[in-house]
Amino acid sequence: MKKISFSTREKRREVLARLERFGLDLYEQLEKGIFPNITMPSRSIDNIYYSPELRQYVLGDKKIKRSASNIRHLRPFAQLVWMAFFTHELTQNQKTSTLRDVFYSAQAYDISFKDQDESDDIITDLETILGCTREDFNVFPEESSAVFGDLTIEYTIPNYEGKRLNLTSHPDGVMIGPALTSAEFIETSADKVIAIEKGGLFTRFIEERVHERFNAILVFLRGQAPRSTRYFIRRLNQELGLPVYIFTDADPWGMHIAMVIISGSANAAHIRELTTPDAKWAGVWASDIINYKLPSDKLEDIDVKRLHELMRDPRYKDELWQREINVFMRIQRKCELEAFSRYGLTHIVDKYLPQRLKDLED
Amino acid sequence: MKAISQTFQEISPADFFYRNREIAGFANPVRAIFSAIRELVENSLDATEPMGILPDIYIRLSNMSDEDENFYVLRVKDNGSGIPADYVPLAFCQFLFSSKYKLKQSRGTFGLGGTMTILYGQITTNKPVKVISSTGPPKIYEYTLMIDIQRNRPIVLDRRIYDNNDKWHGTIVEVNLEGDYPKAMPKILEYLKQTAIVNPYANITFVDPRGRLYKFERTVAKLPRQPRETLPHPHGIDVETVYRIIRITRCKTLLDFMQEHFHRVGKRTAQRFLEFAGFPEDADPKKLKPEEVVRLVQAMKNFNEFLPPDADCLSPLGEDILKAGILKELEPEFVAVTQRSPSAYSGHPFIVEVGIAYGGKIPVGEDLILYRFANKIPLVYDESGDVSWRIIKSINWRNYGLMPGMPFAVLVHICSTKIPWKTVGKEMIADRPEVSREILNGIRDVARQLGAYLSKKEKAKYEKTRLSIFAKYLPKIAEFSAKLAGKEKIPDIGELLRRARKIEED
Known part of the structure; x- marks a missing residue:
């Protein structure tokens, strides 16, 4: 059993300090009688670069300046300051809010957003300025995925603070929501993480006791993983030192689900702590369709188009990715995780999984 | 036969x-x-x-x-x-x-x-x-x-x-x-x-x-300038008129005849004209043969050195009266009027006056609104055959920040000793190039004035909105940054608001 150091409380203190510094900077500008301004990295396409060292997209050196003397900046400027204030309140009081909640909360302060997209955008601005994720200041998206496995956590949220939970407690898994995201990791017997795109397979894995047989923490991605889940996987990898294996459908979209966990997305280029560069795409590969004689479907035009895009994408330059893209192109077929059921419900767990994990560990 | x-x-x-x-x-x-x-x-x-x-x-x-x-x-x-x-x-x-x-x-x-x-x-x-x-x-x-x-x-x-x-x-x-x-x-x-x-x-x-x-009801106690009687201009003359003048004239020579009976013909002009026409200066007008009278009239039409007719014989409304009339009956928010310089077609002097009225009680219609007047008489029939209608339909109103469907009306008044009617019905003005040019330029003039008014109004509205944006958001920025910084006192933004006003003035 590993014992882990506490991290989320420190993180919270740091986030609060950054928010306060942000406010103080504006306050001092106002006190000097000047129109306050904010400088932040530009998130426009021409300032997003792929960093091979970090193995993710990052922002370049271009900055944008928002000034309260500019009529077009005033509204988003005020929205941003309010957002900082509001999330400071959230974080300080250890309350959480969904993106939608934030949108509505603004109205109580006579700050208006014309729609949720606008408020989401201001939240992204705040992430960019502070250099941390919205989950750090307690704003979460609606959707959530789940985790199952032998990991004991300790809640840090009010009313549950200090309470511990083992993540095998519930057979459906435990939702990766705000409470779990901010929980401290206490101990685990697992030596790996297996992340699965689809709910059916996640349930099958629990039923087949994959967590015990393979000493694994199982994470259900629910398609393209939400940022809180990506952040959670990163913590499992970084804090617990667990290798991460990702299983998706064998098609360009499945590949990309794995890739976003590994190297992040261009949309999150302003954030550094969402990626798990050492995670591995464990399948289902295009070559598995041939080797395991899996039932498959023909690639659609849109799949082929996507494959062409991925082929040029700097995140896909490694040998495994290029090889599998080429196989896809050659066989013009794709298949789903469930395709293994052709050989019986337990085939994937009994045969495919042990072999693949063994291959990748070597 | x-x-x-x-x-x-x-x-x-x-x-x-x-x-x-x-x-x-x-x-x-x-x-x-x-x-x-x-x-x-x-x-x-x-x-x-x-x-x-x-x-x-x-x-x-x-x-x-x-x-x-x-x-x-x-x-x-x-x-x-x-x-x-x-x-x-x-x-x-x-x-x-x-x-x-x-x-x-x-x-x-x-x-x-x-x-x-x-x-x-x-x-x-x-x-x-x-x-x-x-x-x-x-x-x-x-x-x-x-x-x-x-x-x-x-x-x-x-x-x-x-x-x-x-x-x-x-x-x-x-x-x-x-x-x-x-x-x-x-x-x-x-x-x-x-x-x-x-x-x-x-x-x-x-x-x-x-x-x-x-x-x-009367709203101005001032009358338009009264027209003065004038002699006919040689460009607008016909054979019958010349005969009538010959019958009553006391002049013994064509040189005197030209100066005495025609508008703006002095001695030098008369001499040059008679030379051009090929008549001796001392010819007796009463002894002209019928074919000579015809030749004289033709020469009058073709001689280009007559001075243009002056407009003393005309009684335009004047800009003040036209404006007062528009304000009184149409009750617009804005009115612009212009009086064009006198001009002439075929020896007939004319003056075009144009007005444009915007907003207020001017109705919003699908089509343009045109009011036509000739010698202070409204023309209420046969609008679509009138030269003014053709002109207002050909103008690109967007150039002036206007478009059909906005509440504005155009008024065109033409006054002349001889209105260029299109038909005997006297409801339509004919498309004479000299006349339509004046109408077009007049409409452009008032349309420009209206365009300037509208853009100024737009700017004033924008400025008001702009200041209200400063007034709305600067206090929010001050309030929330103070709270974030943990300060009791909210910074005074009065000076910044004053400067926001100045930014625009500069």
């Missing part, structure tokens, strides 16, 4: 107009009642304004009897100079008798309209016309008259004389006629309203057969 036996019958002018009454606007009962009102109102305006009198015109239209709705009594009263008693029968009941045969701008040309109204009344009702007039004390004369159509002579049925104790001067005409007021009503009211636009110095009162009162 076979000889044909024909009966030639000379017809009198009255007979001619009787047979061709549609050309004077009396084709049917609807149009006739409109034209009757229009002719008498215009006579009244011409009896007042040129004499320096601010017009007071009272119009009453009533049913002749309760039984028949299609017969009316039309009574029009003015405060004009009145008509000398002896001239009343001829002035009203003989065609082509008029005080208007001189060359200056006036509403009617031949005094035809008033007599036509009486003729029409007579042939539809077989009733006489009553004319009451006084040129001032001591007497008022009342005539009851009919027209002898075949002989073009007035018949005086009755003549009464009253004491004029109230120092009244003016004329009252009371005529019986067939008409269709319900159908004509919209055009009549439109005509009166538009008359009020170009005659804001007049009081016009109209009581209709149902007793409804329409009042168009």
